Amino acid sequence: MLTINVAVLLAFIVVIRLRRRTQSRSRLDEKFTVVIVLALGILIAPTELGQGILNVLTQLVQGVSNAG
Structure with a gap:
């Protein structure tokens, strides 16, 4: 049986x-x-x-806020 991950399908549609x-x-x-x-x-x-x-995004935002 073929199964398709919904997240992969949505990512393909978005692209x-x-x-x-x-x-x-x-x-x-x-x-x-x-x-x-x-x-x-x-x-x-x-x-x-x-x-x-x-x-990663949390660290990036903290780094930018600490630099400012």
């Missing part, structure tokens, strides 16, 4: 949608892309990859 030309997008199309990206973020967040990204 395909972002490769399109910006001028040809409608507002509804842009909103749909935002919803897909948010869903992808929710699916990735509890994983080890999501936690690693969160840690």
Whole structure:
């Protein structure tokens, strides 16, 4: 049986949608892309990859705030 990880499928859809030309997008199309990206973020967040990204971003923000 073939199983497809939903996060991988959404990531593929996001990449395909972002490769399109910006001028040809409608507002509804842009909103749909935002919803897909948010869903992808929710699916990735509890994983080890999501936690690693969160840690890197946290360190980056702390470094920038300490430098200022």
